[in-house]
Amino acid sequence: MAITMNHLIVPATDRTTAATFFADLLGLRVAPQAGPFAPVRVNDDLTLDFDDRRDPQPGHYAFLVDDDTFDAVMERLQSGSADYGSGPMSGWDREINHLGGGRGVYVRDPNGHSYELFTADPA
Template sequence: MTVELNHTIVYAHDKSVSARFLADILGVPVGSPAGHFVPVELGNGVTLDYADADDIRAQHYAFLVDEEDFDAAFARIRSSGADYFADPGHRRPREINHRGGGRGVYFTDPNGHNLELLTRS
């Protein structure tokens, strides 16, 4: 039996703004609203379904990207004005990391979710 993650729900103060923020950083489209969700589909078929909520607890979402996509996404992070860090605890601001011979960066979305881009898992 093969088990794959199909989708997860990401709670947001404004689902459309939050979906657009991530989609713009990753360079992917925002999908058409489905029910009360705004989807962002990733290259491996997993969908992040954004839903409005008042009480949001920050979550961590990590995205494996190739070197070229990292460069493009990191440029978009910097131009967006989002805070970014080399570590998940946010103690090394305005830096990236080089774990495992790759590159990685953590940044926060408009809801305080801790997002990560990495080139090596």
């Protein structure tokens, strides 16, 4: 049997705000509340479940995306006010990187989490 990640709980000070930020970033939608969670289905196998927590510790969540998705994300970022940049060493410089021969960007959400989106595996 292959191993597939099914869901991941993302701590947030406000689950609805955090889920909406993430869904808007990737052009997804927030599903109806499921128990205490504000779920966002990323693909057929993975859902991020945003959960209210006091003082959530920032996490890092990385996603390999296709070029069309990356372009759409960059359009939303360039027209919005979210912090984004080329990488941890450069801060939120509103630039992209070219690691692994593709394009990549880091985005900071209101809880301090960073979402990394890249078009080629940088490994």
